[in-house]
Amino acid sequence: MSYSLLVRNCGQLLTLAGGPADRPLSGPALADWQILENAFVACEGEKIVAVGPMAALDEARVTAATQTLDAAGGVVMPGLVECHTHLVFAGNRAHEFQRKLQGESYLDILAAGGGILSTVRATRAAPEAELLANALRHLHDFRRYGITTLEAKSGYGLDCDTELRLVRVAREAGRRQPVRVVPTFLGAHVVPPEYWGRAADYLDFLAADVLPALQGEAEFVDIFCEEGAFSAAEARRYLLRARALGFGLKIHAEQLHDLGGSAMAAELGAVSVDHCDYLNPTDAARVAAAGITVAVLLPLVPLFLRQEKYAPGRQLIDQGVPVAVSTDFNPGSCPSKNLWLALSMACLKMGFTPKEALAAVTLNAAWALNLAAEIGSVEVGKQADLLVLDVRDYQEIPYWLGENPVREVVIGGQRQNLSDH
Numbered sequence: 001m002s003y004s005l006l007v008r009n010c011g012q013l014l015t016l017a018g019g020p021a022d023r024p025l026s027g028p029a030l031a032d033w034q035i036l037e038n039a040f041v042a043c044e045g046e047k048i049v050a051v052g053p054m055a056a057l058d059e060a061r062v063t064a065a066t067q068t069l070d071a072a073g074g075v076v077m078p079g080l081v082e083c084h085t086h087l088v089f090a091g092n093r094a095h096e097f098q099r100k101l102q103g104e105s106y107l108d109i110l111a112a113g114g115g116i117l118s119t120v121r122a123t124r125a126a127p128e129a130e131l132l133a134n135a136l137r138h139l140h141d142f143r144r145y146g147i148t149t150l151e152a153k154s155g156y157g158l159d160c161d162t163e164l165r166l167v168r169v170a171r172e173a174g175r176r177q178p179v180r181v182v183p184t185f186l187g188a189h190v191v192p193p194e195y196w197g198r199a200a201d202y203l204d205f206l207a208a209d210v211l212p213a214l215q216g217e218a219e220f221v222d223i224f225c226e227e228g229a230f231s232a233a234e235a236r237r238y239l240l241r242a243r244a245l246g247f248g249l250k251i252h253a254e255q256l257h258d259l260g261g262s263a264m265a266a267e268l269g270a271v272s273v274d275h276c277d278y279l280n281p282t283d284a285a286r287v288a289a290a291g292i293t294v295a296v297l298l299p300l301v302p303l304f305l306r307q308e309k310y311a312p313g314r315q316l317i318d319q320g321v322p323v324a325v326s327t328d329f330n331p332g333s334c335p336s337k338n339l340w341l342a343l344s345m346a347c348l349k350m351g352f353t354p355k356e357a358l359a360a361v362t363l364n365a366a367w368a369l370n371l372a373a374e375i376g377s378v379e380v381g382k383q384a385d386l387l388v389l390d391v392r393d394y395q396e397i398p399y400w401l402g403e404n405p406v407r408e409v410v411i412g413g414q415r416q417n418l419s420d421h
């Protein structure tokens with residue numbers, strides 16, 4: 001049978017293969033994966049069916065029916081996995097940018113009714129069609145950056161109807177374009193004005209009235225464990241209820257303060273603990289001991305919030321914590337979709353090597369979505385999500401700061417037209 005798609009003349013094929021199959025890459029394994037030189041990738045339908053050096057290509061399976069992409073000596077790698085975004089929202093917060101520059105902090109702006117709450121007001125008022133159009137426009141931009149799978153959190157509704165609408169919009173956006181969308185429920189983003197001073201009551205309401213309606217609709221349940229949002233004890237109780245309903249668990253923790261949320265969630269079996277800027281070494285060891293929980297580091301957030309402190313990426317890697325890197329795309333603390341820039345910042349500000357950073361935006365990000373069996377590496381049997389880049393050496397990827405190196409995107413064996421709308 002002939003190949004449906006062949007990517008040939010890959011100068012460097014970053015396979016991400018060679019590590020353990022049963023857990024995310026951690027410690028030295030984060031950089032100990034295979035790069036093939038002068039290689040090819042062959043696909044049938046949506047799957048990868050052969051990978052190897054050009055000399056091993058079975059030319060008999062390359063026929064008139066085979067679409068061929070010539071990488072011309074460029075780098076070829078798996079599609080990027082964006083494992084932490086707040087995709088669906090209305091409006092933007094450009095009006096707060098100047099206030100931030102004048103020194104108001106994220107928590108100051110939130111306490112004054114701005115921040116998340118201004119996006120909540122705009123999102124509640126927006127028609128579903130507008131939310132969907134926004135999400136589709138953002139997904140189009142993500143796809144041009146080479147993102148082939150993206151996690152999308154709700155969390156700007158903070159009431160039953162709007163939160164259900166945000167999850168519905170994320171799912172519909174996933175159906176209407178090629179990027180795979182994984183919905184996460186983040187109704188526990190902050191306490192809405194209707195419940196001020198009654199955080200526990202709000203979580204009870206979410207667990208009793210909203211979570212049951214989301215079974216089969218959202219893969220994961222997430223909560224923002226932070227001063228001004230939810231405590232670690234509140235988060236624990238809520239996540240246990242979500243787990244009992246069959247949801248995978250995620251948490252925003254140790255972003256601005258060390259409340260112990262990361263270690264707590266890892267011990268509940270969370271797929272990821274996200275931010276970790278203030279994660280201490282003792283709790284990091286507890287996350288590492290969990291074995292499968294990925295610390296998702298978000299270096300564009302401290303950059304945009306003008307925060308000096310970045311997650312201790314080098315220390316986490318050396319302690320054996322599996323790490324991923326994401327943008328945290330959202331209107332308040334990271335209005336960027338440029339995961340390549342986040343990858344560079346992980347090198348510059350968190351001490352990653354280029355090879356470690358590449359694993360953090362592919363295979364380990366897939367682990368953070370519990371999808372590593374299907375995506376995140378270039379291996380036989382996996383989804384054919386591939387990027388052909390305009391660079392010839394992987395070390396150039398973080399070096400060309402802020403550039404988009406993507407020349408071609410393949411999702412599920414389909415070559416993408418990056419200029420369409």
Ligand SMILES: [Zn+2]
Nearest residue numbers: 084086252328
């Ligand atoms: Zn976030």
